Amino acid sequence: MLQSKSFVKKTKQGRVVKVVREHYLRDDIHCGAEICKVCQSSSVRLSSSASILIIDTNVVLHQIDLLENPAINNVIVLSVVLDEVRNRNMSVYNRMKALCTDAMKNFYVFSNEHHRDTYVKEMVGESPNDRNDRAIRFAARWYQSHLGEGTQILLITNDRENKRKAVEEGISAETIESYVRSLQQPNLLDLVVIPTSAVKEEIDDLRPLKRKAFYLEHKPMSEITSGLLHRIYHQGKLRVNRYNPFEAYVGSESIGDEIVIYGRVNMNRAFDEDVVAVELLPKDQWSGVKSFIAVDDDEDEEDDIHMVPSSADAPPRNTNVANGHSGSTPIISDRPVGRVIGIIKRNWDSYCGSLEPMPFPAGNGGAASALFVSKDRRIPKIRILTHQLGNLIDKRIIVTVDSWDCSSKYPSGHYVRTIGEIGDRDTESEVILIDNDINTRPFSVQVLACLPPLPWSLSVEDMANPHREDLRHLRVFSVDPPGCRDIDDALHCTTSANGNFEVGVHIADVTNFVYPGTPLDEEAAQRGTSVYLVEKRIDMLPKPLTEDICSLRADVERLAFSVIWEMTPNAEIISTKYTKSIIKSCAALSYIEAQARMDDSRMVDPVTTDLRNLNSLAKIMRQRRVDRGALTLASAEVKFQIDTETHDPLDIGMYQIREANQMIEEFMLAANVSVAEKILKHFPLCSLLRRHPTPTKEMLEPLVHTAASVGLDLDISTSKALADSLDHAVGDDPYFNKLIRILATRCMTQAVYFCSGDLAPAEFHHYGLASPLYTHFTSPIRRYADVMVHRLLAAALEIAKLPPVFLDGQRLTQLADNLNHRHRNAQMAGRASVELHTLIYFRKRPTDTEARIVKIKANGFIVFVPKFGIEGPVHLTAKGDKQGDWSVDAKGQTMTKAGTNTSYRTLQTVRIHLEVVEPQPHRPKLELTLI
């Protein structure tokens, strides 16, 4: 049967088009019920034992967390509901999809829109919503009559009108609350989102007088749109300051500058990453708050009243939070300051954190209101209603935001799930991953279907491929950290008759297995990078690829993408060759092994000789790079020794960098540079490169000041000058130089991926490496950028066609942005993981150690503990007392206690005591105190 659907829609260009679409109605759609004898279906999902639920769209949209609970089962999801959900909220839709395919859950999708008997035609004057509601009721009625009276069909809807109509039509209908209540599982009730209107009423009942608008009402959308058009308002994405949650920025294109927003009131319920409309404040109110050190880990505005049920909306002490910090001095700045007047697109998500400790309410059985504190400081506290307060109080939980009414101080949300005990290592690791938005889900079936059949071995076609050179005769070996499973680079070095060297860098040929446009490729592009935590690794590509097929392990034949140079003994590159190849690595060495071989003069085997040759070349190349102005930066990388049984850290220490590391690094850099040149030559507009912007003078200023305080004069005019001054910065102790370098590293911006078409060639420069061009080519197993570069290189060599994504500038920029974002997240997660393990390590071992002051603040200083790579504040004054009797000199490099001659200056060595304390329950932190 054929139905024609026609509707009018507006195109992007603003034209109104009438769209006519066909709509086929079928008679071969099964009801999916076990009891049904009419429908012969192999995919029976609905058991007859319990009543069958039909859920309304609003239930799916708001109660998705509840639906994911195993207690909710035997559900019919109508296609009309799914469609509506997809249009409203994509993430809920995806979760719903996962639910419907979950074998453990009996969710059956019934295409009522295409079933001959359940299709309803829109009536004249009926709104689409009403029509959909009617379709749902109609389908429910059909099910009831189809399955007979023996089966109970229950329509679950939170729409009062819909429920009323359903009951009138003789369908049993219930609201989600009453249904969940009937299940007799009190903890389920936590998952139920109470619609705001209901909450409001409750508040009205209880405290009718106290209810007042806390925030300004958001402006209606129409007003915002016209305001944007007339440039009264400005649109942009709100980004909350990571270190000060009361300060946010909105990058606005219409102003061309960032608008600063101070305080929660001005932020007006906007979350981080929300797209908001901002109104500028009058110029005389453009007062900035000088950055003060985050003395406390907690928000100062915290009221001392503990929450009692239903009273979470207590008015705060002072509305302008920014001004609440007495230590701050308001100054008139020239940065535009504004306030949010409307939210264009919400970025609400679920957040990890814990409940704020509070006394137990009298009865534990009833619902209690509690405040949820996110781990991410940018997120305000969230009020939730729980029935299982006792259970949750010491757990890490995930909470979702549902609404934020202007009369309520905090957004309201609901409990989603528990991750685990606070402080537990696994729990906290998971929190880190969730916080950094790292996808830890196992790879989907579609993704795994893209893998080549296992076990993989070199095929005849690969060998016959004219573009693939057989390099198995070469003595190729790899050098990696110990225990490395995903080996993506290997080297070889041979001497030719004329005394020159042939040096090859062989990179795993990941693109031979990951085709553009496949689910595997999309997944990898989405993940962007592998994430390395202290105790585990989250792969970008499925394990068989990461650890076996692509990994250039010893003594197996592997496909590679090779860059081969001919070099003089002076490491001058004479020629460069790029080719796909087949290699057979003869040894997978660790850095330590490689170093040992090179150092041991007794060893004269060929591999060792190659290593020594490579090392001598690398040294020359390194020197040349340094001469060019490359910075040797340092970072405080630490290494843990992990207990193999408990996975707890046993020891902690700085990561040692050996010559072998530098040797490998040198050749990888060279390969990356060579590839960057090649791809840019062929694709000047669509190459993916990596750049490191030159830091501005302001950025380097703190470094210069610090150095000056110890009598060191740094020249920051060029990277070369800086590198030289860094080299000459030799202090009285061996660690001094490294410390300076670490400080220098801090001042730098992050290197980023970009698309060559987006910037002028002058901006391609990589400051840190002092290279005009740079890209990432050498780690395709763990970085997606390298996969893209591999494809570019293959296209440049005319081995493969350029995938269409490269021709779409916008997509490419998006991809590059995502890679940068993922890269940053991965780094943060790694760092957070280190922090976590440091915390665990010191929990049982309070330690005294040496530290260096790196920054003086008004009420204390920040120290760096070289041994453990830890940095943290040391308070000299009591909490609450902002300045005490310490005074800081003009440049902010020394501080002196009034009346005494006790003073501290930067880079001074101090002894400190390290201990884990819990100033607030469930927020353990490492405290440093001066001895």
Added chain:
Amino acid sequence: MEYVSSLTGFRFDGRRPNEMRQIRGEIGVLAKADGSALFEMGNTKVIAAVFGPREVQNKSQQIDNQALVRCEYSMANFSTGDRARKPKGDRNIISYSADHGSKYINTFDASFSGKNLKQIDIFLQVLQADGGTRSACINAATLALADAGIPMRDIVTSCSAGYLCSTPLLDLNYVEDSAGGPDVTVGLLVKMDKMTLLQVIALMPTFFFFCCCICFVLLFV
């Protein structure tokens, strides 16, 4: 976009991936033409008119021992959602016409060609475009030629298929067609088991093309 619901396996319009749209053909719709046909594939509607065989009008176009087949293709301004898109004489249309003409010559009866040089004009107009216009044109032209009583060795039929959401789809409609996936249009001589047209539009590597082709043949048979 999810062109095939992973949950129900249906497409937007309620078809399964291997199902065609409703087709409807009518011949003799124009009084003045020697043969005419109206062909619908779902919402795609094409009218075809055949004139001839008749005397070659422009003698310079005569080809020895061959019939001159001309084909003109046009899209009605009102055929798409928004009116009047491209002006006539579009590059696409010209190549299209050439395509059609040469294709049909191959399918004519041998008895037809001979000393008497003749001309056959095929006029195709898309009245409603909803994807698969090319296939619909071919099918309509075939019907119109049969209606005109022009001897043909075999019936040319055509259908398109595409590859979206990792699923091969038969007979794409406009929404699916404009999704940017690879699509292939095939013209088949059913009796002779031959292919007269194979056209692939894909911004995809050949790997997908093969997927697409294989799936298509599977679907079609």
Added chain:
Amino acid sequence: MKEILISLNQTQKVRLQAALQHLDELASQVSSANLAVTVADTIPVNNEDGILKGHGTTEFDGQVVATLCGIVERVNKLVYVRTLRARYKPEVGDIIVGRVIEIAPKRWRLEINFSQDAVLMLQSMNLPDGIQRRRTAVDELNMRSIFEENDVVCAEVRGFQHDGSLHLQARSQKYGKLERGQLLIIPAYLVKRRKQHFHHLEQYGVDLILGCNGFVWIGEHAEPIDSEVLEDRDKIPKDKHRDTPLEVRRNICRISNSVRLLSALGFALSVEAIVDTAEASKSSNVDIKDMLGAEFYVQTAEREVQRRASLLKKKRFV
């Protein structure tokens, strides 16, 4: 053939449906189950040897395959397909009506709904003066005074020449230019070859020429000019300025509407059927313009059913 687009109401639709179905049944009783084929259908020949493949057939894979849509006809060993609808296929002796499209040296080219233009040579044409003589250059120059472009001409198929072109002749007084009437173009297959294609419908004062090529001429009756009266020369110019009487013009329209109606219904055109229809319209007081209306359309179909049914009865009776 949708020459006339008629909107029928519900009862008329039902009646028409019934009538057409009835006709189908009658037809199936009469015809000896001739095989209908479409392009690429295999024609069963029962493995007979020496089958001659005629028009509209070809051989594929050892089978006889149709290249046209139509009815399979067999004449002894010859198998051919008669198309349902195609352009006119001339046979020698066919009387056709055509339209002059070009005047070439010593010949006229005529459009006759064939796949090529027909040729009427000056020498295969009786001159207006009726004298059999060699055509001179002067005659050639005066060709345009005989037939001009767009003139409607009646002629007879003479045959195919060696070069494949179709030649006509008009060596009789009954052939020649047709004036004062209407030319209707209907599908050629509706005109069956008969002994007589010229009809003088005396009661209407109208000439009806059913050209085998589907061109039907309905015009005022013109007396064939015998050579004896040729002396009477000044009669012709006088004729030229004479108006056709209104009654005759009405009759022409009535007959032509009959033809239109029958061809729209897809009934074969015979002079009897045409006259029948015209008479019926007259007797039931149907206006000329209403003849193409829905009601008369259905009535005509129903009358045809009766006619054929009675024919069938007669046949059986015999």
